[in-house]
Amino acid sequence: xxxxxxxxxxxxxxxxxxxxxxxxxxxxxxxxxxxxxxxxxxxxxxxxxxxxxxxxxxxxxxxxxxxxxxxxxxxxxxxxxxxxxxxxxxxxxxxxxxxxxxxxxxxxxxxxxxxxxxxxxxxxxxxxxxxxxxxxxxxxxxxxxxxxxxxxxxxxxxxxxxxxxxxxxxxxxxxxxxxxxxxxxxxxxxxxxxxxxx
Amino acid sequence: xxxxxxxxxxxxxxxxxxxxxxxxxxxxxxxxxxxxxxxxxxxxxxxxxxxxxxxxxxxxxxxxxxxxxxxxxxxxxxxxxxxxxxxxxxxxxxxxxxxxxxxxxxxxxxxxxxxxxxxxxxxxxxxxxxxxxxxxxxxxxxxxxxxxxxxxxxxxxxxxxxxxxxxxxxxxxxxxxxxxxxxxxxxxxxxxxxxxxxxxxxxxxxxxxxxxxxxxxxxxxxxxxxxxxxxxxxxxxxxxxxxxxxxxxxx
Numbered sequence: 160x161x162x163x164x165x166x167x168x169x170x171x172x173x174x175x176x177x178x179x180x181x182x183x184x185x186x187x188x189x190x191x192x193x194x195x196x197x198x199x200x201x202x203x204x205x206x207x208x209x210x211x212x213x214x215x216x217x218x219x220x221x222x223x224x225x226x227x228x229x230x231x232x233x234x235x236x237x238x239x240x241x242x243x244x245x246x247x248x249x250x251x252x253x254x255x256x257x258x259x260x261x262x263x264x265x266x267x268x269x270x271x272x273x274x275x276x277x278x279x280x281x282x283x284x285x286x287x288x289x290x291x292x293x294x295x296x297x298x299x300x301x302x303x304x305x306x307x308x309x310x311x312x313x314x315x316x317x318x319x320x321x322x323x324x325x326x327x328x329x330x331x332x333x334x335x336x337x338x339x340x341x342x343x344x345x346x347x348x349x350x351x352x353x354x355x356x357x
Numbered sequence: 358x359x360x361x362x363x364x365x366x367x368x369x370x371x372x373x374x375x376x377x378x379x380x381x382x383x384x385x386x387x388x389x390x391x392x393x394x395x396x397x398x399x400x401x402x403x404x405x406x407x408x409x410x411x412x413x414x415x416x417x418x419x420x421x422x423x424x425x426x427x428x429x430x431x432x433x434x435x436x437x438x439x440x441x442x443x444x445x446x447x448x449x450x451x452x453x454x455x456x457x458x459x460x461x462x463x464x465x466x467x468x469x470x471x472x473x474x475x476x477x478x479x480x481x482x483x484x485x486x487x488x489x490x491x492x493x494x495x496x497x498x499x500x501x502x503x504x505x506x507x508x509x510x511x512x513x514x515x516x517x518x519x520x521x522x523x524x525x526x527x528x529x530x531x532x533x534x535x536x537x538x539x540x541x542x543x544x545x546x547x548x549x550x551x552x553x554x555x556x557x558x559x560x561x562x563x564x565x566x567x568x569x570x571x572x573x574x575x576x577x578x579x580x581x582x583x584x585x586x587x588x589x590x591x592x593x594x595x596x597x598x599x600x601x602x603x604x605x606x607x608x
Binding site: 171173174177178180181206207208211237266269270271272273274275276277294296298299300314315334336337338339340342343 | 358359360361362397402403424427428431432433450451452453455475476477478479480481523524552553554577578607
């Protein structure tokens with residue numbers, strides 16, 4: 160299977176790559192639209208500041224490529240947020256796949272949320288075999304609101320979308336590559352997606 | 358609910374794990390990659406690698422070890438020691454570190470915190486602060502705790518937050534190595550004053566010390582080395598004890 164991790168300069172690509180390796184897959188890193196378009200699975204990681212990350216996507220014209228993708232795509236953390244309509248971080252317009260907005264956590268809680276929290280109301284084959292209230296590792300100051308594309312929730316002051324799905328696009332706010340064996344299962348489920356459908 | 362985190366700290370010197378008692382008299386406690394993997398399997402929530410010789414001797418943390426850890430370990434880890442530039446951080450993050458911890462370099466040039474936070478995001482910038490009480494005042498110390506500065510712990514911590522740190526790792530030098538409990542009074546003040554997570558470090562000896570630092574010290578995470586390295590406290594038992602005390606942990 161041809162797995163591509165989008166490497167646009169704002170991702171923890173190494174960790175994601177190693178997590179795939181541990182599952183027996185050998186993904187490649189690329190920022191070339193043609194290479195990404197022809198992959199069987201695309202992983203879209205992201206850490207850092209949303210505005211900068213979007214600029215870097217645009218520099219490689221990936222803002223045009225990503226919305227056109229037809230194969231399963233998994234956005235992780237900032238990658239997921241950039242697939243939403245917009246984010247308050249730097250008032251950045253997103254790629255508009257997921258019809259939700261990304262807001263900043265209120266200062267009633269410590270920001271960023273950093274650490275392990277539970278995911279619940281799991282609603283997708285991405286979570287095959289994952290128990291409700293499984294712990295995942297999260298680090299973020301901004302969150303996607305609940306909406307029609309929500310497939311898992313997490314509570315930090317408010318209930319928000321810790322995973323989203325629309326058609327072939329998946330997004331997870333948590334880091335499956337850093338969430339121990341449970342996170343690895345989510346990643347495995349994603350990498351098995353096409354295989355299950357066919 | 359967000360859980361409290363248990364963080365074994367692996368102090369590194371010449372590629373090996375060591376634990377200083379009050380930062381001197383180092384004792385060898387194993388291979389960092391093997392230890393890291395074990396800790397991940399035993400339920401550690403995160404790991405911290407501190408190259409304790411780095412600041413004193415100007416050594417850079419070895420990227421090779423970071424890469425090996427990233428390959429084999431499926432929980433987040435922070436690397437600190439001898440980090441003083443954007444380039445240092447870029448290399449560490451590209452090698453698979455999730456966060457970096459800066460200490461002396463931030464005191465010498467506080468703008469570094471802003472630069473790192475702007476470039477990589479505050480989520481990966483941990484500022485470590487070593488402090489001890491001198492005449493009733495918590496004074497920040499430089500270079501592995503060997504040089505006192507004029508900075509006040511609470512003022513410096515506030516500045517660090519404003520400059521964009523995502524987390525503070527506070528080590529009380531008065532408590533480090535004593536196994537007499539964490540500096541809970543100072544920790545609680547930090548946690549109340551600031552709006553970013555605080556990691557407690559220095560003084561872990563018993564499971565009750567962890568209960569106390571989460572309840573009394575209001576810490577978000579607790580870091581320890583020798584009690585874990587020498588098997589005095591098993592993480593599994595510790596988490597069971599914390600849960601018994603109604604402290605949310607990942608089991």
